[in-house]
Amino acid sequence: MSQKSIRAKSFTKSKDHICQHTYSKTIHSYGRYQLNRCLECGIIFSAKFKSVDPNSVYVNYYQNETPIRFRFGIEFIVKAFRLFRAFKLFTIDPHAKKILDIGSGRGYTLLFLRKYFNYDKTVGTQIEKHAYNFSKNVLKLEIYDKDLLDLNLPKNSFDFVTILHVLEHVKYPEEYIVKIKSLLKKDGHVVIEVPNFDSWTRRFCQEYWLGLDLKYHLYFFNKMSLCGLLQSHGFKIQKVHTFSLEYSTFTSVQSIVSWITKTDSVFFNLIQGNTSRKNTLPHILLFALLTLPVFLINLLLYFSDSGEDLLVVATNDK
Ligand SMILES: [Zn+2]
Structure with a gap:
C-alpha cells in the first residue's frame, strides 16, 4: 500500500x-x-x-441583568481590569484614536478609552441582549447587535481591532481574520486573546480544564496555529504572551479544583450568582489554598508557551 x-x-x-x-x-x-x-x-x-448557530447560543449568555454581573466585590476588580486593558492598548499605540472591539462585553473598555485616552471612535459588537442594551443605553456607546461578518463598517478605518475570548466561539474564524484585516488601517493592530490549548493545566486536568468549555467553544489554538493563521493573511506578529493577570490564575485554579473534586466549575458559577445545590465550602477552601502557589507557577511560566491565556498582537502589513 x-x-x-x-x-x-x-x-x-x-x-x-x-x-x-x-x-x-x-x-x-x-x-x-x-x-x-x-x-x-x-x-x-x-x-x-x-x-451549531453560535449567535443563537449567546442571546442570554450573561444570564443575569447587567450592570452587576459578578458578586462579592468581584465586579469592582473586573472594572479595574477593563481600565488596565485600556491602558495596555494605549501603551501599544499612544496615537490610536479609533477602535473596534468585537464581542465588547458590557463596553467598559470602550468607555475608558473614550473617557481617559481621547479615543474619538469606539465601536463594539455585542449579540447578548442584556450587555448590548447596557452598552448602548447606559454607557451611550456605538454598539451593534450583529455578527461581525454581517456588519458594514468603513474599510481601512480602525487603528485597533480587539477580539478577546471570542475567536474560539465563532463558526468561521478565518473569515473573521479576513474581515478584521479589511477594517484595519495599514499598520493598525489586531489584539487577539484565546485560551491556550498548550496550557499546563489543560495537559493534566484534561476535560476539567476551564478553557475547554465544550458547550461553547468550537476552536482551540496554540501559539503556532494562531500565529500561522494571522501570518497566512498578511499580519506581522508583534507580541505573544501566555500569561494574563486577569485570567491565568483563575483558569488554573478552577481547572485544578474541578479536577480534584470531579465537578464542573462550581466556584465560577458561584461568583456569577448562579444558584447551585452543591456544597460550595470545599471549593472555596481549595481556591483559598491554591491561589498563591498557582499564581507563582503561572508567573514562572511567563516566558514559556505553557501559560493559560494566549495573547497575540499583530500589525496589518498590507
Ligand atoms: Zn489546517
Whole structure:
C-alpha cells in the first residue's frame, strides 16, 4: 500500500473546516464532544461546529441583568481590569484614536478609552441582549447587535481591532481574520486573546480544564496555529504572551479544583450568582489554598508557551 493511501485510510479527509486543509485526526473524545486537529496547520476544532448557530447560543449568555454581573466585590476588580486593558492598548499605540472591539462585553473598555485616552471612535459588537442594551443605553456607546461578518463598517478605518475570548466561539474564524484585516488601517493592530490549548493545566486536568468549555467553544489554538493563521493573511506578529493577570490564575485554579473534586466549575458559577445545590465550602477552601502557589507557577511560566491565556498582537502589513 502506498504512503498516500495509508494516510487517507487512517485520517479523516475533510475540506470543510476553517483552514481548508485535507487531513485531520481525532485527538480527544470527551463524552459527546470530539476534538479534531488539522494535521497541516495544527488548528483544533470541535466536530460539532457545523451543526451549531453560535449567535443563537449567546442571546442570554450573561444570564443575569447587567450592570452587576459578578458578586462579592468581584465586579469592582473586573472594572479595574477593563481600565488596565485600556491602558495596555494605549501603551501599544499612544496615537490610536479609533477602535473596534468585537464581542465588547458590557463596553467598559470602550468607555475608558473614550473617557481617559481621547479615543474619538469606539465601536463594539455585542449579540447578548442584556450587555448590548447596557452598552448602548447606559454607557451611550456605538454598539451593534450583529455578527461581525454581517456588519458594514468603513474599510481601512480602525487603528485597533480587539477580539478577546471570542475567536474560539465563532463558526468561521478565518473569515473573521479576513474581515478584521479589511477594517484595519495599514499598520493598525489586531489584539487577539484565546485560551491556550498548550496550557499546563489543560495537559493534566484534561476535560476539567476551564478553557475547554465544550458547550461553547468550537476552536482551540496554540501559539503556532494562531500565529500561522494571522501570518497566512498578511499580519506581522508583534507580541505573544501566555500569561494574563486577569485570567491565568483563575483558569488554573478552577481547572485544578474541578479536577480534584470531579465537578464542573462550581466556584465560577458561584461568583456569577448562579444558584447551585452543591456544597460550595470545599471549593472555596481549595481556591483559598491554591491561589498563591498557582499564581507563582503561572508567573514562572511567563516566558514559556505553557501559560493559560494566549495573547497575540499583530500589525496589518498590507
Ligand atoms: Zn489546517
